[in-house]
Amino acid sequence: MSRAAAILPFVFTAVVSVIAVAAGPGLRWLSMLAAAPSLAAARHGPRTVVAFGVFSIVLGVLLGERSGSPSVAFQAPVLSGVAVVTVVSAWLSALRQRRERELVAVRSVAEAAQEAILAPVPEEVGPLRLSVHYTAAATEATVGGDLYGVVQTPYGPRALVADVRGKGLQAVSTAALVLGVFREAAYDEPDLLRVVQRMEHSLRRNLEGDDFVTAVLTGFPCPGQLQVVNCGHVLPLLVHRRTVCALEPSSPVPPLGLLDLADAEPTLDTVDFAPGDRLLLYTDGVTEARDDTGTFFPLDEQLQKHCADPFDSTLDVLHEELLQHNGGRLDDDAALLLIERPGV
Known part of the structure; x- marks a missing residue:
């Protein structure tokens, strides 16, 4: 399950790219790129989340140019949304990692206490x-x-x-x-x-x-x-x-x-x-x-x-x-x- 969650952002980005290319001109699929960094936050660290965000923005620009709508003004609202999602997802990823470290520490103490109660x-x-x-x-x-x-x-x-x-x-x-x-x-x-x-x-x-x-x-x-x-x-x-x-x-x-x-x-x-x-x-x-x-x-x-x-x-x-x-x-x-x- 954890391995599937780790590769899901890669798979999702590839699928969105293929659909965007196959759908022809237009940017209606571009906003879906924001999902990649949010999916990455469930399993990866903040740096990886930011990398997904940057990659999604670059990919969005390339898809916009290919669709015949390279205008920055046209792409800016969508790509800005991707950037905002990336920042929030990176923060949530850092928060998740901190809580996971705390949970590991608490569990190690609990296991030591449990072993003391039920001695071998x-x-x-x-x-x-x-x-x-x-x-x-x-x-x-x-x-x-x-x-x-x-x-x-x-x-x-x-x-x-x-x-x-x-x-x-x-x-x-x-x-x-x-x-x-x-x-x-x-x-x-x-x-x-x-x-x-x-x-x-x-x-x-x-x-x-x-x-x-x-x-x-x-x-x-x-x-x-x-x-x-x-x-x-x-x-x-x-x-x-x-x-x-x-x-x-x-x-x-x-x-x-x-x-x-x-x-x-x-x-x-x-x-x-x-x-x-x-x-x-x-x-x-x-x-x-x-x-x-x-x-x-x-x-x-x-x-x-x-x-x-x-x-x-x-x-x-x-x-x-x-x-x-x-x-x-x-x-x-x-x-x-x-x-x-x-x-x-």
């Missing part, structure tokens, strides 16, 4: 292998309201996947808050439920209105053991002996930020995590993606199809199938975190 996940943490795939719904962003985090602690590896209600800068700000509290509390607190409590207290002080955060926290305190605390989040999927099952909480509770409204406290569920098992944590941007018929993406079925695939390629395949299901673009942020305990 290592390929291995303790005895576990990790793989992550994240897609923000906003094309100009690399992070949104979905978040993930993995930390190695004195109590074993711990992981978080969460989904902040809403989108935009407010969601990113809340995501940064959640991750900050999780990374600190996960390292300090021996009990995973205490990590959840600290996150809840922090969110209760900082969230506004009816905002909330769905979250699932997992811990691996010792080989073969998986701890899960689910606060209103979509169900993690456990792959055991090539069979996929959803891990339902023994006592469902609302999302973080709303726990004070519930009678029940979050519960810590413990399941076996044998060699070769995999755990998939994700957000509802994955399971709520719809195709043209309104059908949701069947994540559990697709994971079942690929549960024997190589670990490193599983999320890439799932993400590709997700995009195909949703027509190539997601309407919501989507995070996938796959954890495996390698077989012996």
Whole structure:
């Protein structure tokens, strides 16, 4: 698209010249030459815009002479219009370039901030292998309201996947808050439920209105053991002996930020995590993606199809199938975190 915009002024000038010559005597096509510098302003710099303007004026004089109307008085109004358009277009081109430089600077700062929020996940943490795939719904962003985090602690590896209600800068700000509290509390607190409590207290002080955060926290305190605390989040999927099952909480509770409204406290569920098992944590941007018929993406079925695939390629395949299901673009942020305990 940008290449087409770059060559469009050349093509337009050539077309106008051919039409003017083929139309015979008269200057009725001469005023169209003013479009060349204005088209150039969309893609080129001020110097190139001025060059197009000068070329258009010279070409107009030559076409006027060829048409038998070389009178300066006759051509002056039209060519003056070309000159005015050239000056204005050059100014707009300079303004566009300045704003583009500012946008590049802002985006570089934003990308650095986004990378600080969602730090890269290592390929291995303790005895576990990790793989992550994240897609923000906003094309100009690399992070949104979905978040993930993995930390190695004195109590074993711990992981978080969460989904902040809403989108935009407010969601990113809340995501940064959640991750900050999780990374600190996960390292300090021996009990995973205490990590959840600290996150809840922090969110209760900082969230506004009816905002909330769905979250699932997992811990691996010792080989073969998986701890899960689910606060209103979509169900993690456990792959055991090539069979996929959803891990339902023994006592469902609302999302973080709303726990004070519930009678029940979050519960810590413990399941076996044998060699070769995999755990998939994700957000509802994955399971709520719809195709043209309104059908949701069947994540559990697709994971079942690929549960024997190589670990490193599983999320890439799932993400590709997700995009195909949703027509190539997601309407919501989507995070996938796959954890495996390698077989012996």
